[in-house]
Structures are given as structure tokens and as C-alpha cells.
Amino acid sequence: MRDWHPSKLTVHPGLHGRLLTRTAIESLAGICDPVHGSAPQWASGLQQLPNIHLLPDADPSSTSQFTWLVGAVSDEQRAYVESIPKPDSPFAQFARYVHDYWEAVLTWARAAITAEAIDAQAIKQALNSATVGYAFGTHARDIAIDALATQAQRDQADAVLGQLLQLPGLEQWLTRPDVAHVEHRFDSSARLVGGTPPELVGFSWWASSQIPMPVWIAYDREDPEAFAEDDSHITDADLAAMGMTRAQLLADLERERLQSIPVESTAEVYGDDAGDFAIDHPLRTLRDLRVYELSDVDSVRSLIERYPTRLGEINGTSMSHDWAGTQAPISLGVNWHALAQNYDAVRYGIPAALQLAYVPIVVDSEGLTGTAMLTGWTPGSTIYFVDPVRDH
Structure with a gap:
């Protein structure tokens, strides 16, 4: 290399x-x-x-x-x-x-x-x-x-x-909303096995696959107009070079819009799977629950030190240790079962994602040594361990 x-x-x-x-x-x-x-x-x-x-x-x-x-x-x-x-x-x-x-x-x-x-x-x-x-x-x-x-x-x-x-x-990026698009998921074959700390096996790279229990993911709302195709910067000379008229360009942009998944939330536009498939996540008002706000490396390290788990056998697509650079391999995670005894949710706002996405978190505390990483989280989302919807 x-x-x-x-x-x-x-x-x-x-x-x-x-x-x-x-x-x-x-x-x-x-x-x-x-x-x-x-x-x-x-x-x-x-x-x-x-x-x-x-x-x-x-x-x-x-x-x-x-x-x-x-x-x-x-x-x-x-x-x-x-x-x-x-x-x-x-x-x-x-x-x-x-x-x-x-x-x-x-x-x-x-x-x-x-x-x-x-x-x-x-x-x-x-x-x-x-x-x-x-x-x-x-x-x-x-x-x-x-x-x-x-x-x-x-x-x-x-x-x-x-x-x-x-x-x-960008004001909404800086706050936790009380209305969001909520998806209920339990798509994980992950499970905890005995030990101190326990070991997580059967997980994959995306966030909910690493949480061995049902979760509700609340995605922040997003403005679809921010992602509308804009042809204003394409000059007549550009069009001539492409062999197109502006009417043809506009028709192509409209065709792409109709074929794409409509933008409703952060799930359609931010993160690894954004826009790959439609998600059933109706807009709901959220209850006022106990939410742990991620913000920086220390906020993640604190969770792992309090609620640690070791990462064992992965299911399917492997996690790339290249993500962690010289601090690979990724060997530690959060024991979400234990955390859920004290918190109802974990918030991964966009400012937090800009600090933490795919960043290695080195832990060396009281016999717990290794590297952790938040992988596959959607920027601008909150993962709940209880139903967060105020009124169904």
C-alpha cells in the first residue's frame, strides 16, 4: 500500500x-x-x-x-x-x-x-x-x-x-425537533452473549443492526426544495456542447425527479443508504423523553465506558477497518440494552454527525481497551428504544 x-x-x-x-x-x-x-x-x-x-x-x-x-x-x-x-x-x-x-x-x-x-x-x-x-x-x-x-x-x-x-x-440543524418522520424497525439478527463486558455478534455496519432490540428511528424533516435540480448555472454554450436544448434539459430533470424517491426527511438525503429505497416513516409528534445527545468524541467514549460491549462476529457485509485508519480494528461498541435502562433514546444531530461520523473513538479505561465507531447512522436522526409517538 x-x-x-x-x-x-x-x-x-x-x-x-x-x-x-x-x-x-x-x-x-x-x-x-x-x-x-x-x-x-x-x-x-x-x-x-x-x-x-x-x-x-x-x-x-x-x-x-x-x-x-x-x-x-x-x-x-x-x-x-x-x-x-x-x-x-x-x-x-x-x-x-x-x-x-x-x-x-x-x-x-x-x-x-x-x-x-x-x-x-x-x-x-x-x-x-x-x-x-x-x-x-x-x-x-x-x-x-x-x-x-x-x-x-x-x-x-x-x-x-x-x-x-x-x-x-440551517437553523433546524441546531435543534432537536418535536415532530419527525418515525420508522419502527427490528431488522437485526444481532445478540449479546455472556461475558464482562458482553459480546455483540451477528450485527452489520448500519446503526439499527447493532441494536439487538426493536427501535424507532425519528428522522428530522428536510426541505425537498433544497435538493431540486437547478439549471441556472448551465449556459447556452454548455448546452450546445452537450448537444441539447434547454427544453430537453428541463425534460430530463423532470424525468429524474419523477423517478426519484420524494424527499421528506434526512433519511432520503443524508447518510450511506440515503435515497436508495422508500421508507415507511410517517410524520409524527414526539413525546418528551430521556434523550442522550451525542456531540463529540467524549460523549461517545463516555457511553462506551459506562455501557460497554465487545464486537464479535459480524453478519454479512463486513465493517471496513480502513475506516479507523491506524486506530483499527473496530472492536468496541455500546451495550444498548444497558443504556436503555437509563435513557429512552440517543440523538445524532447533524452537527454531531459532522464531528463523529466514521471517526475512531479510542477507549482505554479500567481494563477496557479498544476502538469504537459510529457507523451507518443517519445525520439528523434520533434512535428511540421506546415508542416515541405522542398520539397514534
Whole structure:
């Protein structure tokens, strides 16, 4: 494995928050062209973002490589492509490219915030893009991009995220709702077996499969308009290059809308399975119950220290130890049965998800040693151990 493979890197808390930030900025920069003078005034003079997605795969056996430009290539295009590290480039060159990328992202982000050029819709769409493909798609590259940033760059990106979360239209992300879309589930073959702490076996990677009892998942409401396709940035020249008229484009967008699952809640747009299948989760008013609010690494570690379980045999799709980087393997979890004696639910709000999603939680307390991780949770959801619905 190359030196930027996850098994050789540290996975830092807040990875998904920084992933959201850079995803939003990449999208914004993609519809601007400061190099060729077609950018809005606020973006003029900003450098082109290094194309981080063309970096070679960390696994030498992978066939994933970037494509060289062919045909008539300008000196500018050639210089841009040749600046991208190759599979055999020194690690220092790879790291330097990542540092340059982050500097450009942070510069773009500050300019966009100052110009009020980024809105809640862009942030919601970025969270969708950042979370749906992470666990079983982009995590190796995303871990490398985050781990190879400097600590100062990560700190600055966290500060930028703090500003983005204050944008008008994101207020509901910061509170626990009293109305939500509720799904009743017991889809788990997991069970606890004897021992101190007990061992969980037969689980899988998604959250409810790791809870060996019936649960109710309350998904926060989400605005479908935030995920409506927008063709305003597609110019007539773009359409000509695609060989389409605007009427044809609008017809294609409408066809996609009709074929997609309607957006009602966070379940359709955030997390690994978002939008893959329809969920029976009617809108309900919630009772006022005892809810444990996850917020940061310590809030998870505290649960595991108080209600520990060891992870044993997994059922079906395996959990990727690459998710935990150098702190693999994932060996600890929460004894949800024991926790349910003192709490009725656990809240995984979107700010918490941005801090905790797929982040290794190292525990070393009173003979309990190992790594835990929250996997397969939907950002903006609450898992209840009792029926949370006020009136059926």
C-alpha cells in the first residue's frame, strides 16, 4: 500500500465537517472560472482549485488512474495535469499537493462567505454528496485528504464550518425537533452473549443492526426544495456542447425527479443508504423523553465506558477497518440494552454527525481497551428504544 493508504493515516474527529466544507467549495468553484475571466466579481483573482479527485489511488492494485488529456492540449492544460502527483511520485509531493489544495479551498471559502455567495441549499447538497458515498466509496481518498492537511488547515476548516452552520436556513440543524418522520424497525439478527463486558455478534455496519432490540428511528424533516435540480448555472454554450436544448434539459430533470424517491426527511438525503429505497416513516409528534445527545468524541467514549460491549462476529457485509485508519480494528461498541435502562433514546444531530461520523473513538479505561465507531447512522436522526409517538 502507498503511504497515503488509510491504514497508514490517522482519522481525525470532524472529518465529515471538513468534507462538507470542501465539497461545498468544490461545487461553487466548479461553476466559476476565475482563470478565464467568467467568474463573478468576488471570485476574480482566485486560483483554480487543484483537482484533488485526480490523485492516484492508494492501493497499487487499483485500476483507478486519472486520464491524461489527449488531442490538442494547451500549455496551460499540460502544466495543470503535470502538476498532479503520479503513482510513483514521492510522498512529499503528494502531501504538498494536498496542502496546496487546502489553502485554495480555504481562500475560496473565506471569499464566498464574505460575498454571501454560499447559501443553505449549497450546504445541504454538499452534505448529501459528502455522506452518501463515503463508507463504501470515497473514504480512502477522503481520509488521505483530511489526514495530510496540516493541523492549522484542519483548524481553519473547522472555523469555516462554524460560520457555514450559522447560515440562514440551517437553523433546524441546531435543534432537536418535536415532530419527525418515525420508522419502527427490528431488522437485526444481532445478540449479546455472556461475558464482562458482553459480546455483540451477528450485527452489520448500519446503526439499527447493532441494536439487538426493536427501535424507532425519528428522522428530522428536510426541505425537498433544497435538493431540486437547478439549471441556472448551465449556459447556452454548455448546452450546445452537450448537444441539447434547454427544453430537453428541463425534460430530463423532470424525468429524474419523477423517478426519484420524494424527499421528506434526512433519511432520503443524508447518510450511506440515503435515497436508495422508500421508507415507511410517517410524520409524527414526539413525546418528551430521556434523550442522550451525542456531540463529540467524549460523549461517545463516555457511553462506551459506562455501557460497554465487545464486537464479535459480524453478519454479512463486513465493517471496513480502513475506516479507523491506524486506530483499527473496530472492536468496541455500546451495550444498548444497558443504556436503555437509563435513557429512552440517543440523538445524532447533524452537527454531531459532522464531528463523529466514521471517526475512531479510542477507549482505554479500567481494563477496557479498544476502538469504537459510529457507523451507518443517519445525520439528523434520533434512535428511540421506546415508542416515541405522542398520539397514534
